[in-house]
Amino acid sequence: MKKALALLMAIAIVLSLAACGAKTEKSNEKTTGGETASTPAASGKSLVVYFSRTGEQDKVGVIEKGNTKIVAEMIAEKVGADTFEIVPKNDTYPMTFDALCDVAKEEQNNNARPEIKDTVKDFDSYDTIYLGYPIWWADLPMICYTFLESYDFNGKTIVPFCTHEGSADANTQKKIQTAVPKASVKEVLAVRGQDAQKDKDSVKKQIEDWLK
Ligand SMILES: Cc1cc2nc3c(=O)[nH]c(=O)nc-3n(C[C@H](O)[C@H](O)[C@H](O)COP(=O)(O)O)c2cc1C
Numbered sequence: 001m002k003k004a005l006a007l008l009m010a011i012a013i014v015l016s017l018a019a020c021g022a023k024t025e026k027s028n029e030k031t032t033g034g035e036t037a038s039t040p041a042a043s044g045k046s047l048v049v050y051f052s053r054t055g056e057q058d059k060v061g062v063i064e065k066g067n068t069k070i071v072a073e074m075i076a077e078k079v080g081a082d083t084f085e086i087v088p089k090n091d092t093y094p095m096t097f098d099a100l101c102d103v104a105k106e107e108q109n110n111n112a113r114p115e116i117k118d119t120v121k122d123f124d125s126y127d128t129i130y131l132g133y134p135i136w137w138a139d140l141p142m143i144c145y146t147f148l149e150s151y152d153f154n155g156k157t158i159v160p161f162c163t164h165e166g167s168a169d170a171n172t173q174k175k176i177q178t179a180v181p182k183a184s185v186k187e188v189l190a191v192r193g194q195d196a197q198k199d200k201d202s203v204k205k206q207i208e209d210w211l212k
Helices: 002-027 067-079 097-109 142-148 172-179 193-198 200-211
Strands: 046-050 055-057 061-063 082-085 128-134 157-164 189-192
Touching: 046 067, 055 097, 067 082, 067 128, 067 157, 067 189, 067 193, 067 200, 097 142, 128 142, 142 172, 157 172, 157 193, 189 193, 189 200, 193 200
Parallel strands: 046 082, 046 128, 128 157, 157 189
Antiparallel strands: 055 061
16 A cells, blocks of 8 residues: 555656656757657667566556566567567566565665576667566666666667556656667657556557557
């Protein structure tokens, strides 16, 4: 209960920050990696990379396929991309929501870089990386920063997508751009996690609109 309240407060803060950000962006023609970040159009060979959890999740109870994974598979099918799941080397993440919140918060406070089990084969051959993640405490899960810091993104295009329960993209486009300044980071597709489980048709429509 305390975790849910803390999360709600985090979401409220992010929403007000997002409102401020939207105002700033209107007056400062938003650019990333030297080009206007308005469309996620991809060119060349694409890879869908995602991090996603099963077990007990917010608003959906215990799930067998993670919310972000569902969206990742839809995108991969739509654009004909290869996929790579970010799996922790030592997967000790709890399967209950409150306990997972505690671990995630601790990782964030420590600016941790949890290790990833596998590596992407032939990463250099991909031009566009679709990167999917759940919003954790108004940010990317720290293991996604491990991923971003593990490869050379010079000249690559990153097309981010996230699932959330109220924070929307939580300004993660800018966070990714800061982590990989040489990449061109596009607009984030933000999908409600519960829609990925319960309203797949609406998610498919959101993906189609975003890809346009
Ligand atoms: C540790 C943790 C922190 C979360 N923090 C937020 C948050 O700050 N804002 C938000 O909207 N949702 C938050 N959520 C909800 C998740 O973003 C949402 O349930 C997501 O769809 C989970 O995706 P997954 O099943 O792919 O892991 C959090 C969930 C967890 C487990």
